[in-house]
Amino acid sequence: MNKYDIIIIGGGAAAFAAATKAADLGKKSLMINSGLPLGGTCVNVGCMPSKNLLTVGDEFFILSVQGSSLCTTMSSLSSISRP
DSSP states (O other), X not given: OOOOSEEEEOOSHHHHHHHHHHHXXXXXXXXXXXXXXXXXXXXXXXXXXXXXXXXXXXXXXXXXXXXXXXXXXXXXXXXXXXX
16 A cells, blocks of 8 residues: 555645745655546636637737738748748
8 A cells, every 4th residue: 555645635836836946845646636637627627728718818809900911021021031
């Protein structure tokens, strides 16, 4: 049977911080996670995905407003000679 110095319930940011600290102290830890994949809410469905969607939305808006000038700029790139 495996023996652990610490058992961590959850797999989010706090759990990773606890596991990292335990490892720094030379302790053996076990992480038990259920539900969301490792990384927790922020990584999988919260902060990071929503920020990505906001960034994509901003870029889409810029393209919709400046699209015609960007097409002209992109077509002029094809005439650049490359080594």
